Amino acid sequence: MSPFTDLDVAFSDTRAGQLGFSLTAAQREPLAAADHTIGALTFSIRLLGASHQIVITDDAHELCETVACLPDITTALPDSFQADGYVFSSRIIECSSDAMADLLEQIESEVEGHARAGLPALLGRFPGNELAVTAVTADTDDDALIWRTWHTYPQAGEVVVTSSRIDRDALAVRS
Numbered sequence: 001m002s003p004f005t006d007l008d009v010a011f012s013d014t015r016a017g018q019l020g021f022s023l024t025a026a027q028r029e030p031l032a033a034a035d036h037t038i039g040a041l042t043f044s045i046r047l048l049g050a051s052h053q054i055v056i057t058d059d060a061h062e063l064c065e066t067v068a069c070l071p072d073i074t075t076a077l078p079d080s081f082q083a084d085g086y087v088f089s090s091r092i093i094e095c096s097s098d099a100m101a102d103l104l105e106q107i108e109s110e111v112e113g114h115a116r117a118g119l120p121a122l123l124g125r126f127p128g129n130e131l132a133v134t135a136v137t138a139d140t141d142d143d144a145l146i147w148r149t150w151h152t153y154p155q156a157g158e159v160v161v162t163s164s165r166i167d168r169d170a171l172a173v174r175s
Helices: 097-116 168-174
Strands: 004-006 020-022 032-038 041-047 052-057 062-068 080-083 086-094 121-125 133-140 144-153 158-167
Touching (some): 004 097, 041 144, 062 158, 097 121, 158 168
Antiparallel strands (some): 032 041, 041 052, 052 062, 080 086, 121 133
8 A cells, every 4th residue: 555645635724833732632534544553552644634643552542642723622732742651742844845845755755665664654645735745654663652744834834743752551551
């Protein structure tokens, strides 16, 4: 399965500053999704337009990270957040269209490399603007799951980059 998908919805978010953050939001119906089994865990990438949800579950526990512009998510996107074996960070890169195109090439290469290696990866493209994408890649090690996301806002010249990590034994603590 290709990690690249064309989304059937117009790009509507306008700026990085509209994104909110939640670990308690309800799961949303995704525009595109990719599920992977990692040991006893299910790692689900869900693209919600220019937003994402990462849902990690085992037989009894769940973590649902949501970065989205939704009315019920009122916490602004933090620069960093840490609790119970979970670490999140975000940054906004301001760039020209040419610089965004170069960055998008790097993101596409990373997504493709992850998919070839059998690792979780998904990139959704919006119609009407070749620079408008949402992408996620994930890695694992013996102790943790790690994922990165990119949300591009070409009309504002912004790219939101997030990085998250959860210790494998922390999923039970978070639930």
